[in-house]
Amino acid sequence: MTKKVDGLSLSKSKFIKGLQCHKALYLHIHRPELAGVVTAERQAIYDSGSEVGEVARALFPGGVLVPYEGLSHGEQTAMTRQEIEKGTEVIYEAAFIYDGVFVKVDILRRGTGGWEIYEVKSSASMKDVYFPDAAVQYYVLGGSGLGVSRAFLVHINNGYVRRGAIEPLKLFTVNDVTADVEGWQDTVREEVTRQRAMLAGSEPVIDIGPHCSSPYECDFMDHCWKHIPEGSVFDIKGSSALPFKLFSQGIVRLQDVPFTFLSPRQQMQVDAALKQDVYVSKGAVREFLDTLWYPLYFLDFETFMTAIPMYDGTRPYQQVPYQYSLHWQDDEDGPLHHSEFLAGPDMDPREALMERLAGDIPDEGCVLAYNAGFEIGVLQRLSEWFPSQMRKVGNIVANTRDLADPFRRRDVYHWQFGGSYSLKAVLPALVPEMSYKNLEVQNGSMAMDAYFRMCGTADGEERESLRAAMLEYCRMDTLAMVRLLEVLKNM
Numbered sequence: 001m002t003k004k005v006d007g008l009s010l011s012k013s014k015f016i017k018g019l020q021c022h023k024a025l026y027l028h029i030h031r032p033e034l035a036g037v038v039t040a041e042r043q044a045i046y047d048s049g050s051e052v053g054e055v056a057r058a059l060f061p062g063g064v065l066v067p068y069e070g071l072s073h074g075e076q077t078a079m080t081r082q083e084i085e086k087g088t089e090v091i092y093e094a095a096f097i098y099d100g101v102f103v104k105v106d107i108l109r110r111g112t113g114g115w116e117i118y119e120v121k122s123s124a125s126m127k128d129v130y131f132p133d134a135a136v137q138y139y140v141l142g143g144s145g146l147g148v149s150r151a152f153l154v155h156i157n158n159g160y161v162r163r164g165a166i167e168p169l170k171l172f173t174v175n176d177v178t179a180d181v182e183g184w185q186d187t188v189r190e191e192v193t194r195q196r197a198m199l200a201g202s203e204p205v206i207d208i209g210p211h212c213s214s215p216y217e218c219d220f221m222d223h224c225w226k227h228i229p230e231g232s233v234f235d236i237k238g239s240s241a242l243p244f245k246l247f248s249q250g251i252v253r254l255q256d257v258p259f260t261f262l263s264p265r266q267q268m269q270v271d272a273a274l275k276q277d278v279y280v281s282k283g284a285v286r287e288f289l290d291t292l293w294y295p296l297y298f299l300d301f302e303t304f305m306t307a308i309p310m311y312d313g314t315r316p317y318q319q320v321p322y323q324y325s326l327h328w329q330d331d332e333d334g335p336l337h338h339s340e341f342l343a344g345p346d347m348d349p350r351e352a353l354m355e356r357l358a359g360d361i362p363d364e365g366c367v368l369a370y371n372a373g374f375e376i377g378v379l380q381r382l383s384e385w386f387p388s389q390m391r392k393v394g395n396i397v398a399n400t401r402d403l404a405d406p407f408r409r410r411d412v413y414h415w416q417f418g419g420s421y422s423l424k425a426v427l428p429a430l431v432p433e434m435s436y437k438n439l440e441v442q443n444g445s446m447a448m449d450a451y452f453r454m455c456g457t458a459d460g461e462e463r464e465s466l467r468a469a470m471l472e473y474c475r476m477d478t479l480a481m482v483r484l485l486e487v488l489k490n491m
């Protein structure tokens, strides 16, 4: 059933959604219950965006905030008008309505030649995809009769290193995009008309395509993609364009894919999937095993990253370790030992973690990590933060080997890997009795979310429960490596 749409149904975010796919906008308005659940990862991005927006206000301090919560659109636009008439120089979250489109401007500033729009993005670089965000605001403010002179996009400068209090002028990069958003004005006007007409009609017929995840992951993937069977062309790894190329030719199932379309790695993936086959290059596995020695340490870090650096010496979006798990064996047939570190709440975790790690791994130990480039990157940053540990860390890095190598090279390939060599793909295929599915924390994003929740809660019981879940997850990562190595040895 089509819901009646009033004249104020569009907003900046709805316009952007419609620009990506009319069907997504239609479903958002008329069938919101079909949207997928918001993942912890996605929620973290939203939260980070809000925090960055608030910090960016310090670029132009002393402004007046027009709140969203508790006020209708009409009340917000009225309050904005009052502030403008009063002579207010800077307004945060200024609200305007024109042509049925409601927008909030992150920062509106009275410049010398007219009003200036500042649209704040939490990303670390400028992207063309941001132009429509600023363009629709420019359109609405201009149409409302406000004299807008310039439009700016503000994003995080990831070269900034925190020293003491945050310095907004260094943390943010401000780009004048006036010419770009002016170039967008005709498109915005026409697209607003198209979207309003579309919303008043029946659900648009739009097939799935690259637009489902570009520029943003659509909320309605579960709904629109439900007709795609398991074992489809969308499982083929190594090319984002190929699956849609095949799909557009009516090829959906893996068994219908002509091998001439596929690279040798893709042929191996599809062939293994169809035959439910396992490939092992025993010589290559033996060569890999020969690069390891005892005592052997299995290491895994958990890290967080924030747009606004939290500690001195850190940069925006830098991975900061707060936890590790370490299993080890002194010799091949010896017992398995375990050590772990998880920072307490409200502390800079780096120094305590570095000290524990330096004590846990001896100079002569061989270190095994899965996708070791990540662990090596964390170790290198630790040595930059703590130069006195440079020799120790350099030694650990030199002794580190990558357990993902045999799977990345496909010395071992199991049809259930699905073209991936991630631990989450490899483990259930080779060690089916081990699974992350029953854990409260099942991946790195959930671990980061749990860490921040642990830091944010005053409830001791909740804190302990989150702590236990994080320890269990990280321990599972290194235990998984132990078991995978056993599988490789048995091959």
Ligand code: SF4
Binding pocket: 020, 021, 022, 023, 024, 025, 027, 206, 207, 208, 209, 211, 212, 213, 218, 219, 220, 221, 224, 225
């Ligand atoms: S999943 Fe794709 S086709 Fe469906 S609404 Fe979203 S973008 Fe449009």
